[in-house]
């Protein structure tokens with residue numbers, strides 16, 4: 282069963298004098314429990330695609346359906362609500378609220394969702410243990426390494442069991458070893474908690490972790506294959 | 511957690527937070543202090559006015575107020591006395607006076623004064639003069655030729671205790687009446703003008719000099735409670751034949767003070783607003799700076815699913831904390847300042863010459879009114895939050911895509 286259905290997505294940006302066609306008709310269907318990489322060189326439209334799938338940006342044409350929610354029928358407030366409950370985001374950097382500790386950063390989304398305090402705390406601690414940050418609950422982002430910060434971001438993205446986690450080049454700012462550690466952890470979460478992950482990258486090593494690899498070039502899908510394991 | 515988040519956010523830039531807080535503290539402090547200062551000033555204006563012979567209520571012969579001539583005296587004061595005894599509430603004090611314009615002169619100088627003939631014992635309970643004599647003595651009941659004058663008048667006339675002073679005025683026959691008095695006492699008043707204007711002799715001395723027989727210019731009444739004035743004045747009006755007498759309260763008798771009083775609240779609130787506008791600009795500016803420094807963060811929060819309203823609430827929470835802390839400090843500082851000054855008062859004698867025409871005392875004792883303090887705080891709090899809506903709305907308007915592209 283597919284959790285994300287994108288049909289013929291087009292998006293053009295107006296960069297002053299020139300118009301840039303970031304997406305030129307992308308159709309993509311993602312199954313529940315998938316672990317998919319959206320690969321392509323810089324400027325190929327990865328970020329645009331992820332933003333559109335997450336409801337942060339709207340396509341010029343085409344339709345997006347996530348967990349049976351049709352984006353074109355939703356207003357900004359409904360989209361925000363959908364992001365809060367159904368979509369987890371992991372960005373390249375600066376994912377965390379600087380004044381909150383690791384634990385509080387994870388708790389924060391649950392606070393917005395209205396999860397009771399005791400439950401919030403317990404779930405946040407469990408998830409931080411799962412991503413390998415036991416004992417670092419009280420550290421502020423500035424007191425964590427880049428890799429640890431990304432782990433907190435993943436923990437926050439998956440803590441409320443979203444339909445999908447969208448990670449935009451989550452390892453781009455990490456050295457390769459730390460990046461691999463993060464990907465292994467993500468795959469573990471994908472298997473253990475059956476969270477659906479879509480992550481973008483232009484790094485071959487990262488692509489190797491994916492079970493499905495979708496290649497973007499100049500706003501079009503040029504290759505889509507599921508790896509045998 | 512929202513409060514906690516706000517609290518931590520405001521301390522991300524301690525210097526800026528301190529600057530806003532100082533602005534709020536100074537704003538609140540100056541509002542409270544200036545409010546209390548002006549209340550003190552106006553209270554003293556009223557009290558001075560009342561103590562400087564005005565009293566709370568006066569009874570005159572009809573037409574005296576428009577033309578305070580000697581013919582407009584009350585020839586049968588007994589009638590009024592009887593009414594007063596019956597209608598004035600217990601604890602109230604009253605006295606009868608003769609009051610005419612006169613010319614005072616000695617060998618070197620002469621000048622216009624107001625001659626006041628008083629019943630020394632009764633007068634002492636009604637007006638300031640009973641306690642104002644600083645040299646010599648107050649009038650005794652039989653001081654037929656004694657006169658009490660103000661210190662400023664003594665200086666102006668280059669005279670002193672024991673010297674003679676001749677008073678001239680018109681008597682009831684429209685003839686020139688004059689009488690020589692000896693200065694037995696010198697008084698000090700809140701205002702120099704009072705010292706120069708009034709000279710006091712006994713009631714009988716004045717009546718004889720002016721051939722008034724039992725005639726009286728005015729009855730002056732002081733009530734135990736200022737708020738009873740209108741009621742008592744109405745009762746007196748009802749009891750006295752209106753064709754012969756007129757009754758005035760202190761507001762009628764002190765029109766300048768009355769006008770100032772009615773302007774006063776407006777004046778204070780305008781002051782509050784002026785202070786606030788200065789402070790408000792500071793709040794808006796610093797909050798805007800704080801918001802623009804965190805564009806990325808607001809974008810992140812929106813990407814996480816925060817609705818614009820929640821972001822507005824977050825920014826307002828930060829303003830709320832700053833305002834509450836600044837207000838607490840400002841209130842404490844304001845109250846401490848006022849408390850410290852309430853003993854000795856604020857000495858304005860350096861500016862007294864300029865201020866005196868308005869009836870302002872030499873020393874102001876600030877007076878705290880709960881109403882002023884509450885309004886000052888409400889102004890800061892409500893307007894402070896209102897002006898923070900602008901930067902808060904800005905923060906809420908960043909779209910996640912733009913904000914996240916912003917580094």
Ligand SMILES: Nc1ncnc2c1ncn2[C@@H]1O[C@H](COP(=O)(O)OP(=O)(O)O)[C@@H](O)[C@H]1O
Nearest residue numbers: 294295296301303322323324325326327328329
């Ligand atoms: N907000 C934007 N405004 C203008 N042009 C944009 C914007 N975002 C992306 N683009 C353009 O769209 C194209 C695709 O960008 P992007 O989706 O960020 O690619 P990728 O993430 O694969 O590097 C690029 O040419 C980029 O310059």
Ligand SMILES: [Mg+2]
Nearest residue numbers: 327328329449
């Ligand atoms: Mg990108």
